[in-house]
Amino acid sequence: MIIMSRIHDERINSTNLYVEMTFGEYIKIADKLIGNNNLQRNRVKTSKTIYSLLKNDLMRGCVMPPIVLAVTSKAVSKDNTNEEIVEYISKNLKDVLILDGLQRTYTILDAAKEVGEEKREAFNDYKLRLEIYIDINKFGVLYRMLTLNTGQTPMSARHQLEMLYSDMLDTEIEGIKLITEVQGKADADDNEFIFRNAVDGFNSYLNRDELPMDRQELLENVKMLENMSMEGPEQDIFKEFLETYFKLFIVLREITADKTVTDEELIEYEIIGSPFGKKVSKVFSTSQSLTGFAAAIGIMKDKEIITGFDDIINTILEIKEKEKSDEWFMLLLKKMDIIRSKSKKIGNAQRMFFKYFYRELLNPESDSYQKLEEAVENGFKKYDSQVN
Amino acid sequence: MYLKYNNDENEYCKLNYSDKENTFELKTMDNTSSIIFVPKLHLHAEYDPMNYEMIFLQNDAASENSIYPIYADDKRIGWIFPIQALLSTEHERAENMHFLKYAYVAIYKLLDLIEDKDSKEQSTDLLLTDYYSSDKQILLIDKDNITQIEDFNIDSYVLSLFIKGYTFIDKGHSPFDLEIVDKNLRIKSLPKDLKSAGYINILFKNLIPIEMEAFAKFHLLYQVVEMLISGVFDSEFSKFITRIDSEADKLFDNKDRLNDIINEKKRVSMLMSSYTRIPFQKKERLNKLCVDILKKSSRTFSAGDDEADMPKNVYAVRCLIVHTFYVLDKELYEDILNDLNEAFLDVVIEMVQSYSTP
Numbered sequence: 001m002i003i004m005s006r007i008h009d010e011r012i013n014s015t016n017l018y019v020e021m022t023f024g025e026y027i028k029i030a031d032k033l034i035g036n037n038n039l040q041r042n043r044v045k046t047s048k049t050i051y052s053l054l055k056n057d058l059m060r061g062c063v064m065p066p067i068v069l070a071v072t073s074k075a076v077s078k079d080n081t082n083e084e085i086v087e088y089i090s091k092n093l094k095d096v097l098i099l100d101g102l103q104r105t106y107t108i109l110d111a112a113k114e115v116g117e118e119k120r121e122a123f124n125d126y127k128l129r130l131e132i133y134i135d136i137n138k139f140g141v142l143y144r145m146l147t148l149n150t151g152q153t154p155m156s157a158r159h160q161l162e163m164l165y166s167d168m169l170d171t172e173i174e175g176i177k178l179i180t181e182v183q184g185k186a187d188a189d190d191n192e193f194i195f196r197n198a199v200d201g202f203n204s205y206l207n208r209d210e211l212p213m214d215r216q217e218l219l220e221n222v223k224m225l226e227n228m229s230m231e232g233p234e235q236d237i238f239k240e241f242l243e244t245y246f247k248l249f250i251v252l253r254e255i256t257a258d259k260t261v262t263d264e265e266l267i268e269y270e271i272i273g274s275p276f277g278k279k280v281s282k283v284f285s286t287s288q289s290l291t292g293f294a295a296a297i298g299i300m301k302d303k304e305i306i307t308g309f310d311d312i313i314n315t316i317l318e319i320k321e322k323e324k325s326d327e328w329f330m331l332l333l334k335k336m337d338i339i340r341s342k343s344k345k346i347g348n349a350q351r352m353f354f355k356y357f358y359r360e361l362l363n364p365e366s367d368s369y370q371k372l373e374e375a376v377e378n379g380f381k382k383y384d385s386q387v388n
Numbered sequence: 389m390y391l392k393y394n395n396d397e398n399e400y401c402k403l404n405y406s407d408k409e410n411t412f413e414l415k416t417m418d419n420t421s422s423i424i425f426v427p428k429l430h431l432h433a434e435y436d437p438m439n440y441e442m443i444f445l446q447n448d449a450a451s452e453n454s455i456y457p458i459y460a461d462d463k464r465i466g467w468i469f470p471i472q473a474l475l476s477t478e479h480e481r482a483e484n485m486h487f488l489k490y491a492y493v494a495i496y497k498l499l500d501l502i503e504d505k506d507s508k509e510q511s512t513d514l515l516l517t518d519y520y521s522s523d524k525q526i527l528l529i530d531k532d533n534i535t536q537i538e539d540f541n542i543d544s545y546v547l548s549l550f551i552k553g554y555t556f557i558d559k560g561h562s563p564f565d566l567e568i569v570d571k572n573l574r575i576k577s578l579p580k581d582l583k584s585a586g587y588i589n590i591l592f593k594n595l596i597p598i599e600m601e602a603f604a605k606f607h608l609l610y611q612v613v614e615m616l617i618s619g620v621f622d623s624e625f626s627k628f629i630t631r632i633d634s635e636a637d638k639l640f641d642n643k644d645r646l647n648d649i650i651n652e653k654k655r656v657s658m659l660m661s662s663y664t665r666i667p668f669q670k671k672e673r674l675n676k677l678c679v680d681i682l683k684k685s686s687r688t689f690s691a692g693d694d695e696a697d698m699p700k701n702v703y704a705v706r707c708l709i710v711h712t713f714y715v716l717d718k719e720l721y722e723d724i725l726n727d728l729n730e731a732f733l734d735v736v737i738e739m740v741q742s743y744s745t746p
Binding site: 273274340341342343344345346347350 | 450451452453470472476478479480522523
């Protein structure tokens with residue numbers, strides 16, 4: 001591995017290394033790199049013609065476009081020498097992600113298996129170009145990948161987000177831990193959130209839209225890119241978003257004293273089906289709540305009602321001082337019950353309701369500002385007026 | 389199934405399900421390429437999709453939660469649910485094992501039915517909504533279960549489904565809400581005296597649900613009356629023949645009876661009094677609207693006329709529309725005729741459901 005040059009990417013405030021290595025060197029590290037991309041789901045298996053052509057060409061020493069990697073740790077920066085960086089990467093592959101070129105990596109490995117012994121030495125000596133980002137601002141790299149996509153197999157922004165922020169798994173923010181679904185069910189009572197739900201929320205913030213994108217083509221989401229371009233590259237917006245939301249989550253739990261709704265209360269409030277959740281921790285750790293919150297904040301920011309997440313944090317602290325009862329939670333469950341029984345698409349309807357609930361609760365210009373019960377009622381009225 | 393994207397030369401024509409992974413795999417014939425479809429629900433692949441018939445319906449009033457076992461004449465024949473129910477884990481049946489068995493069959497059949505060449509570009513995910521609207525309703529019928537019903541034919545249940553809000557055509561609409569008792573959908577076949585009246589099914593399947601001008605709708609609804617009074621004729625005429633066989637010397641006395649049988653107005657009266665049962669409120673509502681429209685057309689009711697004679701007034705409206713359509717002011721009549729059609733539809737349905745030969 002030789003670092004040929006460095007360029008500082010001013011837009012994303014990160015250092016881009018232009019690297020050459022041999023096929024042989026890359027193959028040695030490729031399996032490990034693929035393993036680091038554990039959040040990628042392989043929906044599309046190899047398209048026979050495109051990748052088989054590439055495989056054959058690789059066996060004949062073709063030059064591919066650069067594979068793009070990123071070093072997720074801050075242990076190396078532009079202040080390190082080339083040798084230090086190469087050594088760090090060689091010994092810490094767990095910190096290296098493939099940002100672009102996963103399918104090409106698979107193809108190189110396939111080619112390596114098929115190349116005959118007599119050609120193996122020559123094959124291993126063929127050269128490969130890479131770009132490696134160090135000193136990453138993740139948000140900026142995501143932005144770069146979306147605007148300058150050269151990927152052959154399109155990856156949705158959501159997958160990109162999951163990959164970029166995968167190092168936040170098993171870490172704690174405001175006492176909340178993010179875990180993957182495969183690790184088992186997240187226990188919201190233990191302050192565990194499903195990572196994917198957090199990513200859904202952030203995606204909604206970027207898109208200013210609480211609805212899930214079934215399929216988000218990279219280059220089609222112009223609005224999202226415009227929103228992203230307004231954010232400063234030095235901020236880790238995802239972290240700020242989560243910190244703010246988790247503060248609210250904790251406050252809402254405190255307000256209801258973490259109580260579990262009883263069957264008698266469900267009957268009293270005429271909640272017919274099984275409730276959306278019996279505790280605040282369950283309800284507010286869902287994707288629906290996260291995306292509704294995120295969309296509400298994004299829209300308020302666009303309308304310059306708030307300047308950023310800091311405004312929300314102050315509001316949350318004031319809610320905590322003012323709100324003492326848990327009646328609002330029963331009302332919210334009642335509204336969710338109505339939504340479930342009547343909606344054509346329950347999940348989307350729930351998200352929309354949460355968006356209006358948070359807008360009522362967190363918008364200083366609303367009548368329900370900092371008032372939970374009123375925010376539930378007025379948020380539902382607004383939701384209902386949109387769907388009926 | 390056949391699926392080929394316009395930016396890929398692969399032709400996917402084989403479908404498999406992996407219970408372990410809970411995924412469907414669409415493969416090329418030589419198995420070199422595949423597409424994975426991951427359902428949101430955790431399916432139970434117990435049933436063989438070949439044992440089920442799938443029928444597409446519409447229902448504007450149905451929600452994502454409108455997922456029901458369906459009983460035909462009190463025998464369970466399958467399940468009915470929107471495609472949206474297959475795409476979401478938020479509804480009440482998302483963990484119901486019985487539903488999940490049917491969900492597996494439905495998804496399998498939906499994927500298997502895909503026949504698409506070059507109309508789409510391959511992207512990251514295969515979605516059912518690329519090929520089907522999530523609003524569409526699926527009626528999945530268990531072929532074994534329906535053998536318990538003599539001569540089962542879903543067409544016999546068209547009217548019953550229509551009353552629950554379900555229609556068979558894409559642009560069709562039923563004015564009825566989905567009313568469910570005991571979390572099951574219960575439908576009834578046509579009365580046995582109408583089982584052979586196939587045209588009633590065609591009307592309710594293909595024509596009545598379509599939005600159309602009020603005058604055309606009235607004609608369609610009256611077609612049901614025409615069919616029913618033809619049944620009245622057959623029945624009454626048979627009785628007449630039997631009677632004169634045994635009362636050959638009273639032919640002259642029975643002549644008036646024959647006139648009544650032939651007379652359409654009289655048969656309409658017989659239909660609505662002896663052959664069917666119509667709830668009083670529905671009779672009243674229809675009658676009032678008939679009288680309104682007749683008065684609007686300058687028809688006067690003399691002392692001998694009975695304004696409350698609903699069959700007679702329905703017939704009079706029919707004559708008004710058939711014979712003097714060309715002079716009627718359409719705008720003037722459109723609103724009232726729309727209301728009348730609503731009431732008429734209610735009465736027609738009551739007649740069909742309660743029809744029996746006395």
